Every structure is written in structure tokens, then in C-alpha cells.
Amino acid sequence: MHPEDTAARYNRIAEWWQTQHQDSLYGIVQLERAIKFTHKKQFALDVGCGSSGRFIKVLNEHGFQVEGLDISEEMIDLAKQLHLGITFYREDICCRSPPKLYSLIAAWDGTFHLPLNLQEPVMKKLCDALKADGVLMFTCGGRHGR
Numbered sequence: 001m002h003p004e005d006t007a008a009r010y011n012r013i014a015e016w017w018q019t020q021h022q023d024s025l026y027g028i029v030q031l032e033r034a035i036k037f038t039h040k041k042q043f044a045l046d047v048g049c050g051s052s053g054r055f056i057k058v059l060n061e062h063g064f065q066v067e068g069l070d071i072s073e074e075m076i077d078l079a080k081q082l083h084l085g086i087t088f089y090r091e092d093i094c095c096r097s098p099p100k101l102y103s104l105i106a107a108w109d110g111t112f113h114l115p116l117n118l119q120e121p122v123m124k125k126l127c128d129a130l131k132a133d134g135v136l137m138f139t140c141g142g143r144h145g146r
């Protein structure tokens with residue numbers, strides 16, 4: 001699916017997503033594991049953070065300076081209300097490079113929405129946005145784009 005179509009769909013379910021997923025533990029064990037591999041806890045970026053920002057909460061508790069990025073305006077707006085003081089970027093990760101270098105980047109069930117031909121270049125872009133010993137965690141899969 002084209003990223004803008006994905007954004008339009010998430011805009012429609014942003015409130016539902018927040019109430020349904022805010023307390024979900026799905027992916028949290030993997031996030032905690034990625035955190036253990038991260039030597040310096042400086043900046044962290046949650047790509048496709050969604051409206052609950054549940055990864056942002058965990059990263060914050062571990063002492064990272066966390067930022068969230070999402071293509072959906074509605075998801076970002078709701079996440080902002082829950083996470084005051086956090087920097088959010090309303091961006092399509094295909095079109096923009098992350099603005100700084102990060103100790104940890106999480107792309108949990110966000111970039112897997114991308115058409116397959118865009119997933120590798122986006123992963124390379126995320127690797128380029130890591131500090132020398134930084135950690136990237138991501139889920140992948142999906143279908144060929146239209």
C-alpha cells in the first residue's frame with residue numbers, strides 16, 4: 001500500500017488504536033532486549049510510533065531522550081496529548097531521513113507497511129541514522145507495492 005493510503009487509514013482509527021493498544025505488551029519483551037544491547041542511552045527514535053506511544057513510554061523510563069515519528073497526523077496528535085514534552089515528527093519515513101543520530105531506533109510494525117521494494121532502502125536509511133554502536137529493531141514483511 002502507498003504510505004499516504006496507510007496514513008489515511010490510520011487517521012480513521014487513531015482514537016480506537018490508542019484505547020486498544022495503550023497497555024499492550026506486544027513487542028515490549030523485544031524492546032527491553034534491544035535496550036539491553038544499547039550501551040549508551042542517549043537519543044531514541046520510535047518510527048511509526050502510533051497514537052499510544054507505548055514504546056516511547058518504555059524508552060523514556062529507561063532514560064532515553066525519546067522522539068516519535070509517524071506518517072499519520074491523527075496518530076501523532078493523540079500521542080502528543082499522552083506524552084507531553086516529547087518531540088514528534090509527522091513524516092513519511094520513506095521521504096525523510098531521521099533528523100539526528102540515535103542510540104536506538106525502534107520500527108515496530110510501522111515500516112512493515114511499506115511496499116517490499118521500499119523496505120530495504122528505508123532500513124539502510126535507519127542504519128545510517130544510528131550512532132556507531134547504536135541498535136535498530138524492526139519488524140518486516142508485507143507485499144509488493146501497487
Ligand SMILES: C[S@@+](CC[C@H](N)C(=O)[O-])C[C@H]1O[C@@H](n2cnc3c(N)ncnc32)[C@H](O)[C@@H]1O
Binds near residue numbers: 010047051070109
Ligand atoms: C501497526 S501501527 C504500530 C504502532 C506502534 N509502533 C505500536 O506498536 O503500537 C503502525 C504505525 O506506523 C505508521 N506508519 C505506517 N507507514 C509509515 C511511514 N511510511 N512513515 C511513518 N510512519 C508510518 C502508521 O501511521 C501507524 O501509526
